[in-house]
Amino acid sequence: MKPIRPKPISDVHTPEVRSYNMSRVRGRDTRPELVIRRGLHARGYRFRLHDKGLPGRPDLVFSKRRATVFVHGCFWHGHDCPLFRMPATRTEFWAAKITANRSRDAKIQAALVDAGWRVLTVWECSLRGVDRWPQDQILDFCETFLNGAFSTHEIVNRDQSTGRIHDYSRP
Numbered sequence: 001m002k003p004i005r006p007k008p009i010s011d012v013h014t015p016e017v018r019s020y021n022m023s024r025v026r027g028r029d030t031r032p033e034l035v036i037r038r039g040l041h042a043r044g045y046r047f048r049l050h051d052k053g054l055p056g057r058p059d060l061v062f063s064k065r066r067a068t069v070f071v072h073g074c075f076w077h078g079h080d081c082p083l084f085r086m087p088a089t090r091t092e093f094w095a096a097k098i099t100a101n102r103s104r105d106a107k108i109q110a111a112l113v114d115a116g117w118r119v120l121t122v123w124e125c126s127l128r129g130v131d132r133w134p135q136d137q138i139l140d141f142c143e144t145f146l147n148g149a150f151s152t153h154e155i156v157n158r159d160q161s162t163g164r165i166h167d168y169s170r171p
Contacts, residue, residue: 028049028050028059032073032122032128033059033071036059036060036069036127036138036139036142039139039142040142040146045146047062048063049061054117055107055108055112056104056105056108056109056112058070058119059071062146065118065147067120068117068119069120069121070120070122071121071122071124072122072123076098077101077123078099078101078102079125079156081125081156082129082130082159083124083125083129109152118150119151119152119153120142120152120153122142122155123154123155125157126155126157129157132157132158133158138155141153141155
């Protein structure tokens with residue numbers, strides 16, 4: 001007979017309900033991603049979605065411009081912003097998971113840049129929260145990146161960016 005494992009004290013759901021809830025967390029077509037997609041499409045930009053032929057399957061791929069866009073959730077990718085908070089339970093599990101996600105993101109970005117692609121990362125905190133940018137301004141930042149020559153850019157919330165997008169271009 002299997003020993004009965006007590007559920008964590010802080011979890012108010014049964015393991016079945018928790019499993020169902022976690023299965024509903026989407027990896028694509030998230031609200032922040034749809035905001036960027038719809039806005040750029042309305043401005044006349046055409047792109048492919050989640051191209052399997054590229055490392056990391058970028059959210060948006062602009063082949064003619066050799067540019068990719070990732071829309072990252074601050075929690076899942078461990079962004080250092082007010083929207084990220086390490087869970088109070090199972091901290092070792094979550095720390096390892098988020099560290100692995102960050103490591104994978106860095107490898108994917110390096111692989112894309114080495115292959116001649118430009119990479120833009122739009123963080124969820126730039127679209128949500130107290131320090132979010134106006135939607136038109138974020139789309140302006142995206143356009144500036146797509147029409148520019150920088151190899152990598154990152155759009156973060158206004159508090160972190162001090163009024164401009166970050167440039168992490170390689171020399």
